[in-house]
Amino acid sequence: MVISFPHLGNTAIAGRALFEELRIKCITPEAVSRKTLEIGSKYSPEDICLPYKLMVGNYIDAINKGADTIIITGSCGPCRYGEYCELQRNVLRKIKNDVNLIVIDSPGDIGKEELLNRIKYISSNSPLSKEKKIAAFVKGIRIINNIDKLEKMLRIKAGYEIETGECKRLLQSCKKELMDTEGIDGKLSMLKEYYRRALKVKVDKTRNPVKIAVIGEIYTIIEPYSNLFLEDKLMDLGVSTYKMLYPSWWVKNTFLKAVKLDSLKIKKYSKEYMPYYIGGHGKECIGEAVIASTKGLDGAIQVFPFGCMPEIVSKSVLPNISKDRNFPIMSLIVDELTGEAGYITRIEAFVDLLERRKRRCII
Ligand code: SF4
Numbered sequence: 001m002v003i004s005f006p007h008l009g010n011t012a013i014a015g016r017a018l019f020e021e022l023r024i025k026c027i028t029p030e031a032v033s034r035k036t037l038e039i040g041s042k043y044s045p046e047d048i049c050l051p052y053k054l055m056v057g058n059y060i061d062a063i064n065k066g067a068d069t070i071i072i073t074g075s076c077g078p079c080r081y082g083e084y085c086e087l088q089r090n091v092l093r094k095i096k097n098d099v100n101l102i103v104i105d106s107p108g109d110i111g112k113e114e115l116l117n118r119i120k121y122i123s124s125n126s127p128l129s130k131e132k133k134i135a136a137f138v139k140g141i142r143i144i145n146n147i148d149k150l151e152k153m154l155r156i157k158a159g160y161e162i163e164t165g166e167c168k169r170l171l172q173s174c175k176k177e178l179m180d181t182e183g184i185d186g187k188l189s190m191l192k193e194y195y196r197r198a199l200k201v202k203v204d205k206t207r208n209p210v211k212i213a214v215i216g217e218i219y220t221i222i223e224p225y226s227n228l229f230l231e232d233k234l235m236d237l238g239v240s241t242y243k244m245l246y247p248s249w250w251v252k253n254t255f256l257k258a259v260k261l262d263s264l265k266i267k268k269y270s271k272e273y274m275p276y277y278i279g280g281h282g283k284e285c286i287g288e289a290v291i292a293s294t295k296g297l298d299g300a301i302q303v304f305p306f307g308c309m310p311e312i313v314s315k316s317v318l319p320n321i322s323k324d325r326n327f328p329i330m331s332l333i334v335d336e337l338t339g340e341a342g343y344i345t346r347i348e349a350f351v352d353l354l355e356r357r358k359r360r361c362i363i
Helices: 009-021 034-042 050-064 081-093 113-121 130-157 166-180 184-200 218-220 232-237 249-256 266-270 282-293 309-325 342-360
Strands: 068-073 100-104 211-217 239-241 299-305 329-334
Touching: 009 130, 009 184, 034 050, 034 329, 050 068, 050 081, 050 100, 068 081, 081 100, 081 266, 113 329, 130 184, 130 232, 130 249, 130 282, 130 299, 166 184, 166 211, 211 218, 211 232, 218 282, 218 299, 232 239, 239 299, 266 342, 282 299, 299 309, 299 342, 309 329, 329 342
Parallel strands: 068 100, 211 239, 211 299, 299 329
Antiparallel strands: none
């Protein structure tokens, strides 16, 4: 078995570390880029959403490098994501007949037993004892938690840093070194070292930077290429960025779903504007916007791919939140034709607007 999985932000680092530790051969596809999109688009229905095309691009790259088993996470309700695995299975069959697609879905959707069977099937390819497999899994979770924690801290600190660009450089160098370092323990100690360095980044606490929440469709806000590196651009503009939906949030939430304790805060805050689940992470988007408005943030940016059904519904609800709470929210829709120059201009104009609002309030 040679495993691969599509990129989704920091999950590639944790996934690779986990399979290395389990001693299961694993191929990480190239980082998502225009080339990934071009390859993925060739094998995808024209009007399917952007994450689908990027994932297919990743699969094809991994298969060409020798992968025979692809692992993806499963559905989230009545949107196209629920159909991804079936559609992608058909695509993969056409490319290479013996490629296996394994979907890790939430226990609420496929049942605890089926989920355990799928995990057992994957881990049966590891020569390690049961105890060591569990230990490897726990370390994999620690990697994803720690890198997300580091990223969250640096994205917020970027608004206060004294040396311009220090937080961004530190984050990029950490991700690069993690990909190049062998062994899960080595990765864990490296993360510890980077966290220590991140704590030491000198900040000006008297500064009052613009604070923006990034909300929207989960793949698009987690995978940097699909949002045209929005968070990096906000760092360049000296903005503190806040985001709830990290891969570590998804892992925790999936486990909590089994005991019906998932997204409690989001459910509470979204209830007034969106009482029902509409698929994808539409409800989360609304909950996060309301939470951001209560936490003293200056505004929110919603990002989603063209044609994303749940986020279009959320987009129609967000103006009400914005009006009721005097809280600016901008929506950015991305697809393969999005022009970078226009996209950056919109982000800069929004940050400029928030800065001027802030100054007006201070005066
Ligand atoms: S949430 Fe939106 S982008 Fe994601 S699969 Fe569903 S429709 Fe597509």
